[in-house]
Amino acid sequence: MTPNSALDSREGSPAEVWEGLPAEAWAARLGVATVEFHTRIGSTSDRARQLVEGGHRLPAIVVADRQSAGRGQRGRRWESDSTRGLWLTAAFTGHGSEDPSLALRVGLAASRALEALAPEVRVQVKWPNDLVVGDRKLGGILCEGTPGAVLIGVGLNLNHASAELPAEVVLPATSLLLENRARPVSRGSALARLADALTALVARPGARIPADDLAALNARSALKGRRLSAGGVVRDCTGSVRKVADLAATAGEILPDGSLELRDETGARSLLIAGSVESWS
Numbered sequence: 001m002t003p004n005s006a007l008d009s010r011e012g013s014p015a016e017v018w019e020g021l022p023a024e025a026w027a028a029r030l031g032v033a034t035v036e037f038h039t040r041i042g043s044t045s046d047r048a049r050q051l052v053e054g055g056h057r058l059p060a061i062v063v064a065d066r067q068s069a070g071r072g073q074r075g076r077r078w079e080s081d082s083t084r085g086l087w088l089t090a091a092f093t094g095h096g097s098e099d100p101s102l103a104l105r106v107g108l109a110a111s112r113a114l115e116a117l118a119p120e121v122r123v124q125v126k127w128p129n130d131l132v133v134g135d136r137k138l139g140g141i142l143c144e145g146t147p148g149a150v151l152i153g154v155g156l157n158l159n160h161a162s163a164e165l166p167a168e169v170v171l172p173a174t175s176l177l178l179e180n181r182a183r184p185v186s187r188g189s190a191l192a193r194l195a196d197a198l199t200a201l202v203a204r205p206g207a208r209i210p211a212d213d214l215a216a217l218n219a220r221s222a223l224k225g226r227r228l229s230a231g232g233v234v235r236d237c238t239g240s241v242r243k244v245a246d247l248a249a250t251a252g253e254i255l256p257d258g259s260l261e262l263r264d265e266t267g268a269r270s271l272l273i274a275g276s277v278e279s280w281s
Contacts, residue, residue, distance in 0.1 A: 232275010
């Protein structure tokens, strides 16, 4: 299987070899039609979108050693200008990037993939799209859409030492190296595990989280039972939808549609259907 590798002229050509293997070998190992490895790129998600719009065969995966313009939810900058992490976007045929449950299902798949590499580390999922160990951010997920395809971006801090992690972030950062008793993790192994997990995930499409995955997600929820401040869009018990900012509440369970159950200070129940959690205790 030979990967497509045409590239916008504003960027350098993809690398022919990554982590000791030719791109063609990686395409076969990952089970994708198109794969690109970049020494440096602005955003893997932007490049994956270009591949889809250019008619390249899917599935496609774009991996970067460094990103100069990585981004997360709501356009926030994702610090990924380092060869210590794994920065990638996978493009699959289909739709559903607006599905609020997708990032959570990706989070579950990614947490399992990482634990297969570091069994002593317990990776949790923080609603709506973060991977954490304790209260420290290990990775992030960005799901976007383009006509005919869904783009799944994943950024993971793998082998960063403490001094190499970004300091000015919403959550304190960590890496798998720091959580795994200073044992480094192969980027190639992490990519292979994650690609397999994402392929299995997209083979189970649907707007609702399957019951078995939902139970696993709630067992990994970093917010369940904790006091928090939420902002975004909530739906109350009458079905009414409203915007909130700095809503003080206690987090309950993640629900099948991907929403997060909240109880405010009066005990009133609502569902956070879009937004973010800025702080919790």
